[in-house]
Structures are given as C-alpha cells and as structure tokens.
Amino acid sequence: MIIEELSLLSHKNVAYKKGEVIYSPGQQPRFVYFISRGQVRMVTVNGDGKEFIQGIFKKNQYFGEPAMLLSKPYLAYTIATEDTSLILLEREQFLSLLENNREFSVEVITTLSKRLFYKSMMLEELANEHADHRLRTLITYLCKELKPDEVLPVTRQALADxxxxxxxxxxxxxxxxxxTGEIKLLRGKIVKQ
Structure with missing residues (x-):
C-alpha cells in the first residue's frame, strides 16, 4: 500500500522524535501504524532492564496490527529510533482496507507469516546454547532480504539485542x-556475499 494513499484514509499523522515511545506494554491498541518517514524498534525489556528487539520497522512498513486485530493489550514497547512520521489508521479503517483491497490483504497475511516464521526461528535459536550458531542463523536470515554486496543495516548492539x-x-x-570467510565485512559492516 502506498503511503500517499493511506494519508487520504486517515487524518491522523503524528511525528515522533528519536527515542520517543509510541506505545507501551499493557496499553490497549487503537491504531495500526504506517511509517511514512523514519524507523521504529519494538522491544521487550526483562527485569534487569535488558532490551530484546522483537522487530525493526522502516519507511513503508507498518506495525501494531496483531494486538489491534485481537483486541489484546500490547506486549512490547515501540520506540522511534530516529525522527519518525506515522499515519495512524483506526480499527474500522484498517478492517475496511483489508476487506476492500485484496492485494493489501495478501500483503498483510504475508507480512504476518514472515514475522511468525522469524519468531519461531528465533525461539528455536534462543533455546540453542551455542552463541555462534544463534548469531550465524540471525545474520543469515537478515541477509536474505539484501542484494549481493548490500550492507546489513543493523548495528552490533541490535544484533546482540x-x-x-x-x-x-x-x-x-x-x-x-x-x-573464517563465513561473512564478509566492508569497513566494519556486514555485507551480503
């Protein structure tokens, strides 16, 4: 779905500064958030304050739909990782879009399936005690979306999280x-081989 088309559906365009929390665990969902500019990370925080990144969302992507569709409270924080502009669609608008736009409906199903696959893969990896295997699997998964010699746009801290x-x-x-040649680095950045 093109962001410009979404702007016509919603009158709610909201800007967030870097580091600003968009929603927190326990809050009731009201919107699906479409990113027109910027980037957002979804994180859970353990009792020691350590963040675990559930997802990173960029321009032309969306988030918040699972909790809204299920009418369940959010389980994670979403935080703007840079200055970000969002288009907020209310439940009725989102459901109407799903009902009336087959292409968008298939995109949502595909996106949710990819996220479920990623979560299943990471759950299996987190159960694996071998750190090198866990990191190798994550890097391989993240690089699948890249073109050859494209830089992986994830920091080492994000990989840790x-x-x-x-x-x-x-x-x-x-x-x-x-x-060992398992990955290629270019000026300290991981690039797809």
Missing amino acids: MSGLRVETVIRLIKKMSK
Whole structure:
C-alpha cells in the first residue's frame, strides 16, 4: 500500500522524535501504524532492564496490527529510533482496507507469516546454547532480504539485542566469522556475499 494513499484514509499523522515511545506494554491498541518517514524498534525489556528487539520497522512498513486485530493489550514497547512520521489508521479503517483491497490483504497475511516464521526461528535459536550458531542463523536470515554486496543495516548492539547475546560476544563472533570467510565485512559492516 502506498503511503500517499493511506494519508487520504486517515487524518491522523503524528511525528515522533528519536527515542520517543509510541506505545507501551499493557496499553490497549487503537491504531495500526504506517511509517511514512523514519524507523521504529519494538522491544521487550526483562527485569534487569535488558532490551530484546522483537522487530525493526522502516519507511513503508507498518506495525501494531496483531494486538489491534485481537483486541489484546500490547506486549512490547515501540520506540522511534530516529525522527519518525506515522499515519495512524483506526480499527474500522484498517478492517475496511483489508476487506476492500485484496492485494493489501495478501500483503498483510504475508507480512504476518514472515514475522511468525522469524519468531519461531528465533525461539528455536534462543533455546540453542551455542552463541555462534544463534548469531550465524540471525545474520543469515537478515541477509536474505539484501542484494549481493548490500550492507546489513543493523548495528552490533541490535544484533546482540535480537539474539539475546552480549554485544562483546557479538563483536568477537563477527570477527571470528569474518576470518573464517563465513561473512564478509566492508569497513566494519556486514555485507551480503
């Protein structure tokens, strides 16, 4: 769905500054959020304050639909990782869009399926005690969407937060994987081979 078309459906365009929380766990959902500019991360936080990244959403992507569709409270924080503009669609608008736009409905099903696959894969990996296997699987998964020689747009801290590892462990493993040729680095960034 093109963001310009969504602007016509909704009168709710909201800007968030970097670091601003969009919603928190326990809040009741009211909208599906479409990103017209910026980036958002979805995180859960454990009792020690450590973040675990559930997802990163960029321009032309959306989030918040599972909780809204199920009328269940949010389970995670969503935080703007840079200055971000969102188009907010209320439940009725979103459901109407699903009902009247087959192409969009298929896109939503595909997106939800990809997210479910990712969560299942990560759950299996988190149960694996071998940090190198866990990180290798995550990097391989994230690189699938990239073109050859395209840079993986994820920091080492984000990789740590996504895999449940310490950033120092991620840095050490990336160096090791680069030396063995498992991954390619360009100016310190991981690139798809």
